[in-house]
Amino acid sequence: MSTPTKTGPTRTKPADAPHGVVAPIIGQARQVxxxxxxxxxxxxxxxxxxxxxxxxxxLTLGNIRAMLVAAAILIxxxxxxxxxxxxxxIDLSISATMTVGAVGFGLAWQAGLGFVLSGLVAxxxxxxxxxxxxxxxxxxxxxxxxxxxxxxxxxTGLALIFSDGKPITVNSSELLxxxxxxxxIFGYPIILAVIIGALAWFVMFRTRFGLxxxxxxxxxxxxxxxxxxxxxxxxxVYLISAGLAGVAALLLVARVGAAEPAINxxxxxxxxxxxxxxxxxxxxxxxxxxxxxxxxxxxxxxTNGLTLLGVSQxxxxxxxxxxxxxxxxxxxxxxx
Amino acid sequence: MxxxxxxxxxxxxxxxxxxxxxxxxxxxxxGASSDATGAGGAKVAAVIKGLDNPFFQAMEDGINDxxxxxxxxxxxxxxxDVGDTSGQADKLSALAxxxxxxxxxxxxxxxxxxQALSQVSTAGKAIVxxxxxxxxDAAQTANIDIATYIGTDNEAAGGKAGDFIASQVPAGSxxxxxxxxxGDVTSAARVDGFRAAAGDLTVVQETAAxxxxxxxxxxxxxxxxxxxDITAFFAANDDMGLGIVKAVENAQRTGEIVVVSVDxxxxxxxxxxxxxxxxxxxxxxxxxxxxxxxxxxxxxxGQTLPDQIESPTALVTxxxxxxxxAKFPQPFEAFENPLTALxxx
Numbered sequence: 284m285s286t287p288t289k290t291g292p293t294r295t296k297p298a299d300a301p302h303g304v305v306a307p308i309i310g311q312a313r314q315v316x317x318x319x320x321x322x323x324x325x326x327x328x329x330x331x332x333x334x335x336x337x338x339x340x341x342l343t344l345g346n347i348r349a350m351l352v353a354a355a356i357l358i359x360x361x362x363x364x365x366x367x368x369x370x371x372x373i374d375l376s377i378s379a380t381m382t383v384g385a386v387g388f389g390l391a392w393q394a395g396l397g398f399v400l401s402g403l404v405a406x407x408x409x410x411x412x413x414x415x416x417x418x419x420x421x422x423x424x425x426x427x428x429x430x431x432x433x434x435x436x437x438x439t440g441l442a443l444i445f446s447d448g449k450p451i452t453v454n455s456s457e458l459l460x461x462x463x464x465x466x467x468i469f470g471y472p473i474i475l476a477v478i479i480g481a482l483a484w485f486v487m488f489r490t491r492f493g494l495x496x497x498x499x500x501x502x503x504x505x506x507x508x509x510x511x512x513x514x515x516x517x518x519x520v521y522l523i524s525a526g527l528a529g530v531a532a533l534l535l536v537a538r539v540g541a542a543e544p545a546i547n548x549x550x551x552x553x554x555x556x557x558x559x560x561x562x563x564x565x566x567x568x569x570x571x572x573x574x575x576x577x578x579x580x581x582x583x584x585x586t587n588g589l590t591l592l593g594v595s596q597x598x599x600x601x602x603x604x605x606x607x608x609x610x611x612x613x614x615x616x617x618x619x
Numbered sequence: 620m621x622x623x624x625x626x627x628x629x630x631x632x633x634x635x636x637x638x639x640x641x642x643x644x645x646x647x648x649x650g651a652s653s654d655a656t657g658a659g660g661a662k663v664a665a666v667i668k669g670l671d672n673p674f675f676q677a678m679e680d681g682i683n684d685x686x687x688x689x690x691x692x693x694x695x696x697x698x699x700d701v702g703d704t705s706g707q708a709d710k711l712s713a714l715a716x717x718x719x720x721x722x723x724x725x726x727x728x729x730x731x732x733x734q735a736l737s738q739v740s741t742a743g744k745a746i747v748x749x750x751x752x753x754x755x756d757a758a759q760t761a762n763i764d765i766a767t768y769i770g771t772d773n774e775a776a777g778g779k780a781g782d783f784i785a786s787q788v789p790a791g792s793x794x795x796x797x798x799x800x801x802g803d804v805t806s807a808a809r810v811d812g813f814r815a816a817a818g819d820l821t822v823v824q825e826t827a828a829x830x831x832x833x834x835x836x837x838x839x840x841x842x843x844x845x846x847x848d849i850t851a852f853f854a855a856n857d858d859m860g861l862g863i864v865k866a867v868e869n870a871q872r873t874g875e876i877v878v879v880s881v882d883x884x885x886x887x888x889x890x891x892x893x894x895x896x897x898x899x900x901x902x903x904x905x906x907x908x909x910x911x912x913x914x915x916x917x918x919x920x921g922q923t924l925p926d927q928i929e930s931p932t933a934l935v936t937x938x939x940x941x942x943x944x945a946k947f948p949q950p951f952e953a954f955e956n957p958l959t960a961l962x963x964x
Contacts, residue, residue: 343716345716349716353712448800450728450729539705539734540731544802545702545800547703
């Protein structure tokens with residue numbers, strides 16, 4: 284049996300072609316898809332360079348620590364949103380779910396349940412919203428956008444009802460330790476966020492469930508044909524999203540020293556922005572965990588740098604918006 | 620995908636050299652020393668509430684103008700909006716690591732800046748709390764030392780509004796209260812002050828309109844429809860007061876229903892002059908900002924500040940509205956600045 288021979292023109296390597304380490308970088312950098320794929324890490328490094336030149340404070344250990352602590356909540360929410368978006372869904376109720384978790388923590392703390400039990404109440408409260416989302420979408424066949432828009436309102440109302448519209452001040456030494464304690468420059472919030480990110484990465488890329496999440500987002504028909512229980516996967520991702528929102532609630536209460544019933548929509552918008560920056564396709568099927576984490580760091584670094592430079596509050600949302608729109612444009616060039 | 624080794628290698632090939640370059644540049648830039656004192660003797664940072672509200676814009680103007688007059692180096696940052704508690708904390712955390720000698724703080728809630736302030740206090744930097752007080756228990760837990768609190772007696776401001784409405788309508792008349800965000804300390808104090816002063820009046824409804832004009836407009840429209848014999852509204856801020864004025868206009872009840880609010884923003888003063896709002900209790904955020912900056916100067920000069928400084932308030936009705944507009948943003952009534960003596964020492 285003869286071996287097939289390759290036909291077509293053979294390429295000769297030019298004598299002056301770059302080689303070694305530089306060649307792959309230059310070769311890839313010529314392709315728009317490379318910039319699209321690596322938008323978040325390249326953008327983050329670019330920001331670090333610019334801000335470190337413009338502000339002597341930006342890369343001081345104190346500021347790096349402050350930035351990482353500030354990014355922790357957004358990282359957790361971005362990881363949560365990544366699971367949902369990978370299935371082709373979206374969780375618009377995530378910040379309201381976090382608020383419900385925060386109020387749950389506050390009420391449990393007020394009732395004298397202590398730090399650990401109050402934390403569990405926070406996660407459990409959030410999981411209720413996640414379960415409602417999952418059932419509405421997977422079993423009730425309600426569009427994710429409409430379902431989570433509805434639960435956003437429901438969760439907002441519940442938070443106000445249970446707290447009587449009043450912030451619950453939490454003076455806790457454990458929470459103070461959680462928010463101000465650190466190992467070197469790494470505050471406990473960012474350590475917790477990174478652990479969550481690592482676990483999420485493992486679940487998404489090293490388990491059968493993760494494979495099912497990606498399959499459900501790619502083509503539900505094909506996924507079902509291959510034995511994936513798509514409705515169950517959808518319920519699971521909304522539960523994961525809500526559970527992580529509950530963990531974020533704990534970090535939020537620690538950060539602001541109170542369980543506040545008013546929702547902060549900035550977290551919702553920014554976590555979706557971080558996911559987009561991280562290269563996750565909003566149409567689903569394409570999973571990323573590290574990307575959204577870097578996206579969250581990029582958005583935090585951007586706000587921090589602009590603050591250090593004394594840029595007016597009016598211009599800061601504009602800058603964030605431009606970065607997100609640019610990232611969204613770049614996703615057109617990603618390799619499918 | 621980030622999960623594949625090839626992508627990781629591609630990412631690292633780009634990120635590592637660029638990261639090394641960033642650190643190299645940072646090493647160069649960190650050599651630049653920054654002078655901790657401006658011409659006035661103190662480098663000041665201010666973190667205030669959202670600049671989407673004219674009250675806090677006037678406060679910012681007060682800080683800036685006082686800094687320009689006295690030659691003080693000041694950096695002002697604000698929250699994205701009145702609910703952005705964590706965002707405001709992030710801004711303070713970013714500024715806390717810089718070489719500011721004094722921090723002017725206007726927190727969204729009693730606790731949201733406590734964690735960042737503990738860092739400021741530990742570094743031995745002065746903290747001047749303006750407008751909204753920091754929760755004293757939370758401050759004690761975090762070992763935060765507040766140099767002084769500068770702000771309006773919100774209960775007294777609400778009381779002035781209550782006294783005025785009580786003088787304008789018959790005893791037992793139906794009135795409604797529109798507060799800010801449910802549970803907000805400032806709103807609660809103003810409402811409590813109003814209730815205490817308006818004891819003879821019947822409060823038919825109290826609702827929260829999140830400090831927003833359009834929310835207050837909707838709420839007031841509904842209240843007027845449900846209570847056609849309503850005689851007056853009290854709003855915890857001017858923006859909501861102007862929303863109520865619009866609802867009264869829409870119901871063709873202008874002149875019949877008394878509307879009084881708190882703040883003394885320019886558009887509210889103009890509304891009073893035009894016969895829209897009946898009155899506003901002017902708070903002078905400009906003066907609060909100015910006093911905050913001056914307090915930092917007093918600290919820089921090594922003087923001791925009083926624990927609390929009450930900023931002025933005044934009831935602005937149609938007869939004094941023109942004068943108030945002419946003097947805006949300064950107080951139109953004379954007030955004794957307790958820091959003047961300390962600044963001239």
